[in-house]
Amino acid sequence: MPGFELINNKEKTALNKLFDESGILFAHGFDNIRKKYHVREFEKKNQSFFKSKFCLAVSSGTAAIKVALMAMGVKKGDHVVTQAFNFIATIEAILDCGAKPIIVNVDKTLNMDVEELKKKITKKTKVVIPVHMLGSSANTNEIIKICKKKKIRVLEDNCEAVGAKFKKKYLGTIAEVGVFSFDFGKMITTGEGGLILTNNPKIYKYAKEYHDHGHENNPKLPRGRDTKSIYGFNYRMTEMQAVVGKEQLKKLNYILKENLKRHKVLEKNLKNYYELRHILKDTIPNHDTFIFYCEDNYKRKKILEILKKYKIGTKNLPDAIQWHCSYFWSHALSKKECEKSIRTKKILNKAIAIPILVKKKISLYERISKEIAFL
Ligand SMILES: Cc1ncc(COP(=O)(O)O)c(C=O)c1O
Known part of the structure; x- marks a missing residue:
């Protein structure tokens, strides 16, 4: 929550600098007239702060869930299990992938009731999304253990608990994939914005391409002649969000x-x-x-x-x-x-x-x- 309270001259100066230096607000391309790629820098800084092999910045937390689910292979007819105390975004992202949301109640931790989760898992379950609600961890290790046995993937929705930990590790880095939100009510904010964290190179690659219309960002080619193998959508973060994000992360x-x-x-x-x-x-x-x-x-x-x-x-x-x-x-x-x-x-x-x-x-x-x- 407090990120917005601390917006001050640091963010303002960083934004002014962006406009003074280049005015390039797009994360990609314009290679011969720019010196900086702020979204890429923001991703690197998150990578080292949260200790995740890969980080991908996107346009919102909702976008992060959708892109992550697509990268985890969720498709029409799959079941994705999540919890009853939540935010509607998780359900929207599941529905947008063509999958069916299955809801598990929470207990007095206000996070997923693990005993009920066991009963809701079926052959159709592809992913389980525990949501670390209002700053506090779900029983993540237990959920991962249950899912591992059944070859079900786990996505941590960590939009509301950025900076919280489970056994000394940051939430969002415990399961195969984690997502953050940087909307205006979150721990740190970029106005709107989100992040996907994973150690899995295949998931990162798919998410990176999917969130950017399938662009592979082939280093040998200019953006206009870039290569592609999947189609995607536009869930990109802008340079303006990233310069604000870099200042917020310091706080x-x-x-x-x-x-x-x-x-x-x-x-x-x-x-x-x-x-x-x-x-x-x-x-x-x-x-x-x-x-x-x-x-x-x-x-x-x-x-x-x-x-x-x-x-x-x-x-x-x-x-x-x-x-x-x-x-x-x-x-x-x-x-x-x-x-x-x-x-x-x-x-x-x-x-x-x-x-x-x-x-x-x-x-x-x-x-x-x-x-x-x-x-
Ligand atoms: C648990 C949870 N998931 C997802 C989101 C969606 O994030 P965003 O607002 O950045 O799209 C939110 C935002 O409130 C949230 O609280």
Whole structure:
């Protein structure tokens, strides 16, 4: 979340420099009149920060999921399993590949219920997409273990947990493929933007070509005479997004540190009064949201009033639950499939997610949490 709060002269200067130096806003071509390829640099910087062999920058997180699924070989008739607490983008990407989304409920970690996943896997399952919702890791290793036995591929949707870790590794780099979003509400932002991370050269090659109309970027040929073997689409990132992204990435460690300070205050003051979101062992969230459960409807109402009074509000829960719970997605899924998410809806209905904003003082989170604790 805090990326947008920290946009300042660094991003502005970088953008101005891009215009002053060349004004080339396109990631490819124009080779004889440019010195820099910012999208490629942004990819390299992500590669070394997150320790992934390959990184491909794309136009959005949604595009990243679609391109990744295509590169993983998803086609018409395949089943792709994902979870009920999610964002509609994942379902849209699955449908866009011609595949069928299969929904698994979440548990009190607010991530995929692994026991239910086991029951939803069939011969038609091609890919499983655990979604690390609101900054915290799914039971990734367990999911990978289950899928490996059945030769099913795993794609981590890490749009909401950039910077979070599982056993010292960054989320998005644990499974065969991972995706990030850099939209305006995410940990770091390029306005709109996304990233695909993988160690698999075949997946990278397909994704690179598919997101760029099939271009192979043959180094021996000018772009206009480039070679091709598949057709694709246009999901390219622009140079403007990339120069902003390079500055934002430099701020990620600071954001993680500041998030943690505010999260710790909320945890200390609320843990004795409310049930907190369950966090899995060996995982480190990115702490961009603090989530707890409140069964009492009267108290819930009061908590929301306090968060409104201090101009903090909530993040997704409960304000945008309709966009984040598949129970409400009858415009995209069958009514029967939606109704299977009832258990998730019940859990989400009791959850409150406080956004962590790094420009808000720690003392404000101290005050808010004490007011909520003593209700
Ligand atoms: C879990 C999840 N997946 C995918 C996306 C899509 O990302 P984008 O907005 O960059 O298309 C989002 C964005 O909110 C998200 O939260």
